[in-house]
Amino acid sequence: MNFQDIATRFEHAESGTDSAKVLFKDAFNMMKSDPENAGLYFVIGSAARAYVRAYEDQGISPEFADRAKIIMVGFNAKINQALNTDAATRLRLLGEVAIDYEWNVRDF
8 A cells, every 4th residue: 555545545535533543544654664755644644643632532513524634635635746756845845734734724
């Protein structure tokens, strides 16, 4: 399995913490199999894990779950893009995801 497979499976899964839990576990496992790109997997895995930790035991609206999923699908797309580029572009895209998550995502 590669990250594109993981991202596609997440995109087609139901919105919510169960799908995010699979995403973060798969992303962290990718760190072991592809250590050169561990930073990319760590960022998305950390975002998905934060979402799960914040909302796993709470009822959330479908709209909220859908918004969170859209954010993570966007992050996954940038990570997939980064995996297919040179090192400098990969680092720039990783930075974009990290900055977007840190400064623009308020809910998780």
